[in-house]
Amino acid sequence: MILTQNLTKRYGKTLAVNNLNLNIERGVIFGLVGENGAGKTTALSMLATLTLPSSGRAYVCGHEVTREPQAVRRSIGYMPDSFGVYDDLTVIEYLRFFAQCYGVERRVISRRAEELLERVRLADKREDYVNHLSRGMQQRLEVARCLMHDPDVLILDEPSSGLDPKSRLEMRSVLAGLRDLGKTVIVSTHILNELAEVADEVGILLRGELVAVAAVQVMVQHSSAYRTIVIDGRDLGDRFMKALMGDPHVAEARPLAPGWEILYAGTLAQQAELLSRLVSEGFAITQFREQPTDIEQLFLRLAAIQEGVVT
């Protein structure tokens, strides 16, 4: 449904997107994760035909973005990372206006608008002015707006950005509900955890390059198998590192300042054995505590396993 082949965008010396290769099947919700400046907006706006690629190709619903931009535009709903507020339109007028721009049949418009307002939980706001809605509501309205012409593909650029935790949760459940519609969705965020319950697959973009792609289900299985443990103490240098890596359940050890952070794949009993062995080997340990596993670190590790870089 969405295919890119070495898709690249340069802005002068900046390589905003570098040889991006994506293959997103019909009905898949794909999360594109990256820090600010990683290239998410540039990648999505090339798919949305708003930015011309410097090289490479991108196809949406079989149409190439530079050769058939009109056909691409008809088949997508695009939510940019920022949008204007419409002062003098009510919620329902706003949806009707966009549907008319897309040439949606009049008899379809009202029914679809009502259905979508239910879906994004704004049915009781249908007569409110758009600029009186909270930011979270406006962003949910944008999702409904993207769906008014019933496109096969949705391209959503940071739909949760700038939202408070409650609005983020509401947006998350709206996005999860898109699965029932069978749409193919590409959605960007800088917080991987945001997408864990929503996306089927996730790709990590780092300085314009896609460094990892994995199925979310596999990631979740791994996250329950691994625990993150922080260890602190005196003189925990190279000898300590060797002692850690001698334990078959230590998947990864990273020095912190001070101490170490390890990714541990053993049972609680094995974890206790590790602590007692370290103490009996003479290491002065002042802290040995578990903390929530950083899903991003796990993801990169999983990607490295898939590529055969680590085991």
Ligand SMILES: Nc1ncnc2c1ncn2[C@@H]1O[C@H](COP(=O)(O)OP(=O)(O)OP(=O)(O)O)[C@@H](O)[C@H]1O
């Ligand atoms: N129009 C432009 N002209 C010049 N450089 C640009 C332009 N748009 C983006 N860039 C640069 O390209 C890189 C990728 O930017 P992009 O906006 O795609 O990243 P992003 O992942 O969407 O980040 P953010 O979440 O901050 O929007 C950045 O270094 C940015 O400064």
